[in-house]
Amino acid sequence: MIIGAMNNPHKKLIEELMLFGEMNFDYAEITIEHPHARPEFIEKNKKDILDALSTYNLGIVTHLPWYFSLANPYERIEKATHTEFISAFRIAALLGAKKITLHTETLSPSIQSRESHVDGTIRSLKTLHKEAMNMGLDLLIENLDSKSFSVREFTRLFSEVDMGMTFDVGHANTAKGEGLETYLKHFAPRIRHVHLHDNMGQTDDHLPLGAGKIDVEKTVAALKEKYDGTITLEVHSEDRHYLEYSRQRLDILWHGKKKHLEDQNYLQPSRKE
Template sequence: MIIGAMNDPKKNVAEEVALFGEMGFDYFELTIEAPGAHPDKLMREKKAIQDVLSSYNFGVLAHMPWYFSVAHPYPSIQEAISKEFCRAFDVAAEFGAKKATLHSEFLPSGIQERQVHTAKTIETIRKLHKEAEARGIELLVENFNASSFSIKDFKQLFSEVDMGMTFDVGHAFTSDGEGMENYLAQFRKRVKHVHLHDNDRRTDQHLPLGAGKVDVARVVKEIRAFYDGTITLEVHSQDRDYLRISREKLEILWYGKKKFEENKEYLQPEAKKN
């Protein structure tokens, strides 16, 4: 398992990379999102960002704006958004990303017939999956909630498009999230990336691990039983120290306290002298 963190798109990307590098994260999940991480800005600052990324030996995963529609009721608007998705894939490829995550629709599903909403989502994702693939990127779809795209909808999507998913633990635990076990019972083989954060088991709060009501120890046990890949801590607290604390909690739960201490000693031998 390797642990990453995601930039706040309102902040300077190079500074975000340096912050996570100093905290000892293993990779960087780049959300390609205005204003701080707009595609044009990322391309202008490419050299500076890449220098910081390589100084921390960071690989990059890409994340698309969560509010970009995939089932917009106006075809011309969806077309424009899909073009922006492709521009983000271009930039993701420039930064060496091999995987990109996109959310299901965030607009309320009630504005069009449910079947239409689902069919449009699948159609857009099918196209974008191909576009990403053409750029050497594996597109992953992330669970949000049942109103947006339910387990039943995911089943339909995966029967039509052979693709992986980003399993978002926090989203699964919201009141409209359908539960971790239900997702994993169906899609554990599709999980190629994980987002982890805490909440009150009602709303999507992106809290530090242990600050909400999600049983993180149980989550780690479940995930660890079948998965050993990238886990991004999507903790959106203003005080970024909570990212570091969440990282330590995850490592201790994953490896056990003893192994965690040994790993730390191996990776940061100078820390022992102090």
């Protein structure tokens, strides 16, 4: 298991990468997103970005904008979002990423029938998954909640598109999420990336580990039984020290306190406050 952090696209990307490096994260999950991590910016600043990653020996995974509709009932809009997705795939491949995550549909259910929403999502993912594969990328679909895409609908999706999943533990714990155990039971072999953050059990709060109602110890133990790969801490607190705290907490829960302390001997000299 390795631990990553995601840039806030409203902050300067290279500063974000340096912060994650100073905090001893293993990799950065770069969300290729407006305003400070748009494809054009990343392409233009590719060298500096790769330099920052290599200075801190940070690996990379990538994420697409979460707010683009995946299955818009307007064909021309669907085409336009596909163009944006594919442009981000190109940028991810340019940086050497191997994984890229996309959320399920975000359009309000009042806009189209559930049938058209599900059919459209599957149709789009068939195309996008193929495009991503051609660029050497593993396109992963992330759970939001049952309003967006239910466990039953994911089961249908995976029977038609042989793709992997990014399992977001926080999203599964919201009021309309269907719970960690249900996801692990149905999709464990498909999970190729994890997002971890806490919440109060209602909305998608993106809190530090332990600050919400998720039983972090139990959750990490359950994950560890079925999964061993990249885990991004999507902690969105304004004070970034919570991110560092969450990294230490996850490391200790996963590897044990003894190994966590031993590993400190091999880290880069820590940040001077």
